[in-house]
Amino acid sequence: MSYTTPPFEVTFKGLLFDMDGTIIDSTAAVVKHWQTVGNEIGVDPEVILQTSHGRRSIDMLKVLSPEKANWEYVRHMEGLLPKLHGDDAVEIPGARALLDALIAASARWTIVTSGTVPLVTGWLDRLQLPHPPHLVTAESVAVGKPDPACYVLGREKLGFSGADDSADILVLEDSPAGIQSGKAAGCKVLGLVTSHTVEQVLAAEPDWIVRDLQSVTMVRGGDGGVTLQISDALAPAVNEK
The missing domain is CATH 3.40.50.1000 (HAD superfamily/HAD-like)
Known part of the structure; x- marks a missing residue:
């Protein structure tokens, strides 16, 4: 090929x-982002990263941390990503x-x-x-x-x-x-x-x-x-x- x-x-x-x-x-930024979120919700970030690309965060959280699977939380934590890790994209x-x-x-x-x-x-x-x-x-x-x-x-x-x-x-x-x-x-x-x-x-x-x-x-x-x-x-x- x-x-x-x-x-x-x-x-x-x-x-x-x-x-x-x-x-x-934004791979480098997303890795840092999910490390932070994973530690916050008590889930190994590597587990999240293995299946997160191309999928909605809310769908991931429904499986990994159902109590966080709401739009208020998802929009807030995703909105921080470009602000905190903008230089990594x-x-x-x-x-x-x-x-x-x-x-x-x-x-x-x-x-x-x-x-x-x-x-x-x-x-x-x-x-x-x-x-x-x-x-x-x-x-x-x-x-x-x-x-x-x-x-x-x-x-x-x-x-x-x-x-x-x-x-x-x-x-x-x-x-x-x-x-x-x-x-x-x-x-x-x-x-x-x-x-x-x-x-x-x-x-x-x-x-x-x-x-x-x-x-x-x-x-x-x-x-x-x-x-x-x-x-x-x-x-x-x-x-x-």
Whole structure:
């Protein structure tokens, strides 16, 4: 397996971005965060970290510390993360350039994340990244990833209410749970190998796999649709739309 496919183009009506691992990498910050929270609730942080990526904190707490599984606590503790560990987060390569191009073309895009509003807006502000017109966050749905509800809602936020539109929406994701969520919503999915092994990403069966967003360039765009050029994708995963 190698990231060697020649450039190819795909066209979509809109794009749905996961946040952590797709637009930013806050792994170092999240490790520190869960160490603090784990000590606070009496759970080994390593146990939390093994299964937390791509999942809502409230879903983790329902299992590990049910008395803390409420939105007041989750929003508070996630809101502290960018404030306390902001220097530990960086952009995913290529993310800012792609978002800037989409905005300049008035293309339809939004963020669909397992994080809460305080967490997402905190990171966007800290890294001075653009805010989308709409957000789908942990509070937006009753069940988190890998359930498809968040990406179904994301599609609707872009103005596409029919399931027939799903295949014309691209989900950009790094976690297996998120990839499975996007696929279950009927969308095409681009998997990034930024937080998991290539084997784990492959097992979730995205339509294409790239290292990061440096491999994704907008070549044409607007409210009517977005044409992307994808380069250096993982050869076995390529199956053009």
